[in-house]
Amino acid sequence: MDVTTSESPSDASLHAGGACLRAVDLACRRGERRLFSGLNLQLQPGRLIWLRADNGRGKTSLLRLLAGLAAPESGDVLLADRPVRKAAALGLRPVYIGHANGLKEDLSAAETLTFMARLHGRSTGQGGAAVPAALTRMGMASRIDAPVRTLSQGQRRRVALARLALEDAPLPWILDEPYDALDSAGIGALDGLLGEHLARGGSAILTSHQPLAATAPPAQTVWLGRNGVEERS
Secondary structure (H helix, E strand, O other): OOEEOOOOOOOOOHHHHHEEEEEEEEEEEEEEEEEEEEEEEEEOHHHHHHEEEOOOOOOHHHHHHOOOOOOOOOOEEEEEEEHHHHHOOOEEEEOEEEOOOOOOOOOHHHHHHHHHHOOOOOOOOOOHHHHHHHHHHHHHHHHOOOOOOOHHHHHHHHHHHHHHHOOOOOOEEEEEEOOOOOHHHHHHHHHHHHHHHHHHHEEEEEEEEOOOOOOOOOOOEEEEEEEEEOOOO
């Protein structure tokens, strides 16, 4: 089933208000088991999709395909009408944050966020000023210089998600269980970042094992099944 959120923009440039991410007849296999096939999905600028599925159906696998981090068994993933991996060479790269935080244990919160930003080609502002501002946005002002190894799981998740506060381009965000380990304040901070991103023409697809909070932007819920995605009441 083809789930479409709005009409595709004719101009692929980000300056036109965002980039459409599309999965076309996608199939994915894990070992001898096919997780899904015939999957068609469109993530249009300004839209949020909540991806749901039964356990083991392949939510994380699909997100990695959409981010260009893995290759499908068949089908294509297109960003701004270009294959997602070719689009990356032009600077059009989805922002992916996986379930694992990927932080450096021996660095401080500020140092590991700076490392992550530079690794993904993101600016940290004059003198790196954007990094403490991003951490403060995620409620980590008092722990900016704390080593990652001393942080709780919820604090580590906040540091990883603070990368989103460094993003200002309307590119798709692909987030795997971003609310995991967050308290209500952290959930509110993330929802605020999502709302600002959608308002500037960005888009996001995320997974969450818990219902989205009232502070979250309006989301379209789609379910991943063996034969692609579908909407359920």
